[in-house]
Amino acid sequence: MRLRPAALVQLVAIAAVAAFVATYPLYKSDYEATKLTLVGIYLIAILGLNLLTGYSGQITLGHGAFMGIGAYTTAILVTKTSISDYATIPLAGIAAGLIGFLFGFPALRLHGVYLALATFGGAVAFVSIVQSTHYQGLTGGATGLFFGPLKNPYYLTWGICAFLYLVAWLLVHSKAGRAFKAVRDAPIAAVSSGVNIALVKTLAFGIASAYAGVAGALLAIRLGSVSPLSFTVTLSILLLTGAALGGLGSLTGMIFGALFIQFVPGFAEDHVSKTAPQVGYGLILLAVLFLMPGGAAQLLHRLGTLLYRTTRPLYTRAARRAEAVATSTRSRT
Amino acid sequence: MRKGMGTLAVLAAALAFGLPAALGGAAATTPGVTAHSILLGGTFPLTGAASSYAPIPRGMQAFFSYINARKGPDGKRGVGGRQIIWKYYDDAYNPTQTVQQTQRLVEQDKVFALVGGLGTEPQQAVRDYLNQKKVPQLYVSTGATFFGSDHKKYPWTIGWQPDYQSEAAIYGRYIRDHMPNAKVAVLYQNDDYGKDYNAGFVGGLGSANSDRVVATRTFNVTDPAVTTQLVALRASGADTLMIFATPAKTIQTYATIARLGWKPGHIFVNSVSAAQVFINTAVQLSGASTVNGSISTYYTKDPANPSWDNDPGMKLYRQIMKKYYPSGNDKDANYFYGMAKGWTIVQALYKAGKNLTRESLMNAVNHLNDSTNPFLLPKVVVKTNAPKDNFPISQQELIQFENGGWTPISGLIDTRPRG
Numbered sequence: 001m002r003l004r005p006a007a008l009v010q011l012v013a014i015a016a017v018a019a020f021v022a023t024y025p026l027y028k029s030d031y032e033a034t035k036l037t038l039v040g041i042y043l044i045a046i047l048g049l050n051l052l053t054g055y056s057g058q059i060t061l062g063h064g065a066f067m068g069i070g071a072y073t074t075a076i077l078v079t080k081t082s083i084s085d086y087a088t089i090p091l092a093g094i095a096a097g098l099i100g101f102l103f104g105f106p107a108l109r110l111h112g113v114y115l116a117l118a119t120f121g122g123a124v125a126f127v128s129i130v131q132s133t134h135y136q137g138l139t140g141g142a143t144g145l146f147f148g149p150l151k152n153p154y155y156l157t158w159g160i161c162a163f164l165y166l167v168a169w170l171l172v173h174s175k176a177g178r179a180f181k182a183v184r185d186a187p188i189a190a191v192s193s194g195v196n197i198a199l200v201k202t203l204a205f206g207i208a209s210a211y212a213g214v215a216g217a218l219l220a221i222r223l224g225s226v227s228p229l230s231f232t233v234t235l236s237i238l239l240l241t242g243a244a245l246g247g248l249g250s251l252t253g254m255i256f257g258a259l260f261i262q263f264v265p266g267f268a269e270d271h272v273s274k275t276a277p278q279v280g281y282g283l284i285l286l287a288v289l290f291l292m293p294g295g296a297a298q299l300l301h302r303l304g305t306l307l308y309r310t311t312r313p314l315y316t317r318a319a320r321r322a323e324a325v326a327t328s329t330r331s332r333t
Numbered sequence: 334m335r336k337g338m339g340t341l342a343v344l345a346a347a348l349a350f351g352l353p354a355a356l357g358g359a360a361a362t363t364p365g366v367t368a369h370s371i372l373l374g375g376t377f378p379l380t381g382a383a384s385s386y387a388p389i390p391r392g393m394q395a396f397f398s399y400i401n402a403r404k405g406p407d408g409k410r411g412v413g414g415r416q417i418i419w420k421y422y423d424d425a426y427n428p429t430q431t432v433q434q435t436q437r438l439v440e441q442d443k444v445f446a447l448v449g450g451l452g453t454e455p456q457q458a459v460r461d462y463l464n465q466k467k468v469p470q471l472y473v474s475t476g477a478t479f480f481g482s483d484h485k486k487y488p489w490t491i492g493w494q495p496d497y498q499s500e501a502a503i504y505g506r507y508i509r510d511h512m513p514n515a516k517v518a519v520l521y522q523n524d525d526y527g528k529d530y531n532a533g534f535v536g537g538l539g540s541a542n543s544d545r546v547v548a549t550r551t552f553n554v555t556d557p558a559v560t561t562q563l564v565a566l567r568a569s570g571a572d573t574l575m576i577f578a579t580p581a582k583t584i585q586t587y588a589t590i591a592r593l594g595w596k597p598g599h600i601f602v603n604s605v606s607a608a609q610v611f612i613n614t615a616v617q618l619s620g621a622s623t624v625n626g627s628i629s630t631y632y633t634k635d636p637a638n639p640s641w642d643n644d645p646g647m648k649l650y651r652q653i654m655k656k657y658y659p660s661g662n663d664k665d666a667n668y669f670y671g672m673a674k675g676w677t678i679v680q681a682l683y684k685a686g687k688n689l690t691r692e693s694l695m696n697a698v699n700h701l702n703d704s705t706n707p708f709l710l711p712k713v714v715v716k717t718n719a720p721k722d723n724f725p726i727s728q729q730e731l732i733q734f735e736n737g738g739w740t741p742i743s744g745l746i747d748t749r750p751r752g
Contacts, residue, residue, distance in 0.1 A: 029440060029441065030436075030440060031436045031437055031440040031441050032441070034433065034436060035433070038429075038433070124555070127555050128553055128555050128556070131523065131524070131553050131554070131555065132523070132553065133523055133551065141523065141524065142454070142523060142524030142525065142553070142554065143453075143454060143457070143524065143525050144428075144454065146457070146458075146461070149461060149462065149465065150432060150436070150461075150462050219429065222432075223428065223429060223432055223458065224461070225428065225458055227428045227454050227458065229426060229427055229428055229454055229455070230427055230428050230429045232382075232427070234381065234425070234427075265423075269379070269422070269423055278380045
């Protein structure tokens with residue numbers, strides 16, 4: 001099988017990331033490793049976001065709330081039942097996935113900015129609901145739930161992340177993935193080719209939310225607690241920003257998106273402006289958008305093409321010379 | 334599988350060489366303390382919804398700079414010749430970030446102690462971790478009562494300001510003693526903060542007088558408005574309104590009752606929201622006639638209240654701000670709060686002595702008796718006596734708002750002994 005140059009670069013990038021992640025805790029401190037754990041958690045979340053927004057074309061400002069649903073599922077199960085924290089991860093994914101799938105139905109009627117607003121409303125409502133006195137016995141109200149010590153589920157997070165990355169890749173390269181893209185790019189053509197738009201859209205919501213739920217469960221395990229303050233609209237905006245900067249519609253790009261979410265705000269605080277870190281963050285954001293409007297994925301793609309173009313003449317020249325040598329020897333005989 | 338074995342070998346080697354070094358290092362010295370420096374850390378919301386508190390660590394910074402530059406009673410700069418290095422990070426009022434930044438301060442920066450960390454939920458998220466690691470979590474910037482009352486379970490944690498329950502108990506007792514016919518409506522924020530206040534108030538009023546409370550309503554901190562709650566409270570026929578909310582919500586409450594045309598007669602407002610800057614905004618939005626007569630408490634002087642202008646403590650504060658943080662608005666009570674807290678930290682460090690360890694610091698913090706803080710009200714003593722008393726500041730004065738400023742209407746009220 002021949003690989004396209006961009007695909008080759010992607011593969012190399014993924015292999016490099018995998019090697020880096022696998023060995024990182026061996027020579028770095030516990031604290032340093034927790035930062036990468038968070039990168040893994042964000043990566044899982046935006047892989048899901050990318051399936052929804054990047055591939056099926058539905059914009060969402062409520063992804064953080066689905067992380068919250070996953071996190072609260074874990075926290076509630078651990079405090080109220082005897083299920084161990086790790087065992088709650090798939091359940092958190094299923095719970096968030098189901099709620100996301102159901103949320104997909106009303107979302108069917110909304111497009112573009114209206115869908116963004118509806119999901120934004122959902123994110124705001126989520127925080128109010130978990131804080132409300134009515135469900136306080138379950139959710140711990142404004143205080144949240146405390147159920148365990150701080151943990152660093154590093155390899156678990158990255159193991160799950162690798163698995164879900166593969167699932168996303170298989171999905172994108174399957175018939176379902178093509179249906180996702182068809183619904184995004186040409187809904188009418190998709191219908192006429194027999195794609196069930198309603199099913200595709202709600203399914204995309206469900207899968208994306210399941211990813212977010214798993215990420216939320218891992219975050220709750222990491223913190224040993226949940227608090228409504230961790231799942232405000234700010235998180236949803238941060239996730240969408242990360243996914244957009246990574247390059248919506250590209251899986252590899254999400255790695256950069258997750259790195260961005262974890263490291264750029266802190267970088268802005270430490271190196272750009274201590275007194276106004278938000279301004280620094282905004283400036284970096286603008287710079288990235290101007291320099292690579294298609295996100296990190298586009299940059300990677302260009303890099304791959306560039307590498308191919310600069311190395312191709314060498315190959316072709318060598319090939320031509322070899323051919324010339326071959327013909328000259330042949331002509332001599 | 335061969336690759337897996339290789340990883341295992343590397344891991345084993347890392348453990349074999351890394352562990353003894355780490356253990357040896359910890360035993361030899363106290364983290365964050367050298368002959369010439371003390372490294373302190375903290376987390377604060379420098380960005381996000383709660384970033385109005387960002388001046389607190391900067392006020393602390395200004396004060397530490399002043400301490401580092403001046404010669405102390407022993408003729409040395411800093412605390413006993415040690416310069417205070419103050420590292421604070423942004424947690425955006427998000428517990429996920431509080432955990433990250435606290436671990437960073439403890440494990441990477443290796444701070445001696447955490448001081449002044451802000452917010453009930455964020456500080457609660459790291460309380461287990463810090464106590465397990467035996468790292469002091471001192472003078473958290475929240476009045477949640479449990480930071481003092483949980484001393485037995487969390488001996489490395491302590492608050493600073495008067496706790497919300499004892500403050501509200503003062504209002505309860507005032508109504509019990511001076512307002513026998515009051516019909517009280519209570520509005521409180523539906524979280525630990527608001528509930529702490531309500532519990533203290535109900536306790537202070539006493540169960541015999543609980544019928545004076547005619548209506549109680551709560552709101553969520555994320556609610557955009559408090560109008561429905563206030564309409565219901567007005568309908569109860571109350572003549573006294575208790576507002577137990579954060580500053581922004583308190584201002585909103587004043588503005589809303591003005592718009593509704595409700596004149597409750599008596600309004601009690603919690604100390605956090607009563608700072609002059611917030612009340613000035615309330616006056617702007619709701620008119621002086623709505624705010625006049627409001628009752629609250631305080632324990633620090635107020636930099637926005639001109640009656641303190643000739644006070645030596647206020648002069649020292651302005652001088653330090655001018656020299657070390659000239660870009661800050663010195664009328665903002667948050668800078669002042671940070672500086673007053675900085676004073677207590679420095680006193681505790683002095684008391685801990687030359688041989689500074691985390692244990693000696695905790696011992697000093699648990700048995701402090703400092704009546705010199707120039708930023709607190711005259712005669713307020715910062716005092717602890719563990720395990721019986723773990724509330725450093727327990728004296729407050731009732732104040733009433735008239736003609737654009739607060740004036741005291743009581744002497745110092747001591748909420749010790751508790752109970």
